[in-house]
Amino acid sequence: MERNEQIISAGIDIGTSTTKLILSRFTLMNTAGSSHVPRIEIIDKEIIYKSSIYRTPLLNETLIDMKSVLGLVEQEYKKAGVRPQDIQTGAVIITGETATKQNAEEMLHLLSEQAGEFLVATAGPDLEGIIAGKGSGAFQRSKETGQTIANIDIGGGTANIAVYQAGLLRGTCTLNIGGRLIEFDNDRVKNISPPVRKLLMQLGITLATGDGVSFDFIRPVTEAMARILVHILQRKMTRDDEVLLLGHPPDWKVPIDQIMFSGGVSECIYGHEPSSDSYADIGVHLAKALQDNPELQDWEWIPPAETVRATVLGAGTQTTHISGATIQVDPARLPLKNLPVYQIGMDRNLEDGSQKVKNAIQQAIQVYDPALEGKNFVLYLTDLPFLRFRDVQQLGNWLIDAYRLQPNQTNPIVIVLQDDLAKVLGQTLLAMQSDRDVICIDQILVEQGDYLDIGNKLQSEVVPVVIKTLAFHS
Amino acid sequence: MKTLTEEVVEMVIKALEAQKSSSNEKREGPSLNIKFSEYSEIGVLNPRNRDSIVRAQxxxxxxxGIGRAGTRMRTSSYLRFRIDHAAAQDAVxxxxxxxxxxxxxxxxxxxxAADMDTYLMNLDAGRKLSDCSAEWLEKNIEKGNQVQILVCDGLSSSAVESNMPDLLPALIQGLKLKNITVAPPLFIKRSRVWVQDHVASIVNCDLIIxxxxxxxxxxxxxxxxxxxxYRPNEKTVEADRTVISNIHKGGLSPVEAGAYLSDLLAKMLISKCSGVQFSQKRYLETN
Known part of the structure; x- marks a missing residue:
């Protein structure tokens, strides 16, 4: 009886070397029987447009050419026949070295504002790895086979590793390993990135810009990169290896069964794209060093579903979740962007609930709004017992009370529930006639420290939600 | 943890002893309200992949994943089956x-329907109010509200006892939040769905649930x-009704069901219809 709703999702990836976008059409369907409460699921994701792979436009070494990036996105939308207001979900990700440019954040927010109704800004090396691992197919494969797969997405600036075991994220790690870390200009060295300078010093090689291109330095550098990667995957990192580490050391605690390479450098291995542009850098040599490293051969190599487009595909098709169908939201307050998550676990009982809720709100304010500027957060309620109506009312009272502690009382109360209880809790809060607007959604799995973006209510009465896992604890 | 078999044996001994001590004074045994624990067990001996059974269950x-004893069910599986069957019979x-x-x-x-047997054997008997109840309703009920709520035992009194205390207040809260007028709810003993048509004809409401x-x-x-x-009459058929089922602790929780039903009723009031017609109208509106 009901026609399936369709929404368009965009993914935009601005990387160290390349920028690309994809558009896909999600089909939403009520998979519950007609005499049941609706259950809305994404049943199909069809890619309707893939842009060409563009060089990331830069003004100089420290600035992204924002005008050109916007122009590029505009032009691709036109080619695809969509308008920004047609884009109902998706993510923009700024990756690798581009993320360190002075105007990276500005670029990200500009795109997220102008290129869609609800386009989520994402960044951070861990998230890059996670999204690439979903776009490459590593996540799906680990889910299907139960194996532990490390996805290694190597682009121009960084190698982002995400380890998935049976569909669960087990850990991440990012390295300064990438194709563009030494750039050439004809047969001369044009640029050497700072981490590689340190590596060269460690290797006892002297190299300066303007020197001639030679295997005498290319080979030791790319071989060292492959060797350090092996140590990281084996979780046997040495002090010397730290020279290329970006951020935290590997944090997975399980041995890896299989490896998958995605990203621009993997394109040099698998050749998915019709015409590979040649980049004047060490990319192809790095790919060769990986293929020649004997220890990397100890793992089974699984070819990726996508190479250079893994991240953009992940951003465009794997970041959106759909809330439960019975929720209570104030449409005027949506979309909500970038709210941190504070979790309260109720241990399946409501004893001391009043105190627990109050403490949680207090701590959430301390952590996410320390200067009392009125920054809002999401309260994530988990492990509730079976709730009778009077329990819901009691919980509502506790929440209304505790939320009085927030400095800005004009912010909406934003609650996410693990269980299917959002509508009744939302209505109960409204019935208690607090002056606050209420956004109460459910059946979304998040974790303490994640950031959440909540999109506009769709016709199917669900909201799209994008979860940004920034901190990873396991 | 006690096994189910041990639990049942204990209960039976207790019941027998209680009967023995009371049989001198009264013929009737004490009415026992027995609650058995609700865990599911893995009956497969030495499963090769225990996790997959846990996930499937x-x-x-x-x-x-209940295993077997030779070609038959294990005693505990059989007892669990009998307990559930007895609960089903009690509910009716x-x-x-x-x-x-x-x-x-x-x-x-x-x-x-004057008694349970008539009710179960003659479907029409559960679809009309008795003269006495119809008369009472005519005299006492608040008429002309938008929504009339009925609580009906139908085929499971247990369902009413366990869900109504939470569903009803959640539903009424949701309706009041939308300023929908609600008549005081009524309980109808030995009733089937169609009795709502008879009640609606007396109370003159827009929607009856x-x-x-x-x-x-x-x-x-x-x-x-x-x-x-919505406004049933003599031409009303099954396709004119909207139904939401599976409301219980292990399905849609009664509190969330109440909140959801209040929204659904509000939409029906706007559409001025229910059942298939309502679904079609919503389909046309959203596409």
């Missing part, structure tokens, strides 16, 4: 506890359905 209440046969109805100030109306016990099964005896119809 977590997504269905069906009796899977017993009456809703009147204490609970009193707590919610529900007037008790009756259909023309029956919260009615479903035919119990072996997975749960406590499942409740909500049947809604």
């Amino acid at each position: 977590a997504i269905t209440p069906a009796r899977i 046969r017993k009456d809703v506890n009147e204490e609970i109805l009193k707590q919610f100030n529900l007037p008790i109306l009756k259909t023309i 029956s919260l009615i016990g479903e035919r119990p099964g072996l997975a749960t005896a406590e499942s409740l359905s909500a049947y809604m119809v």
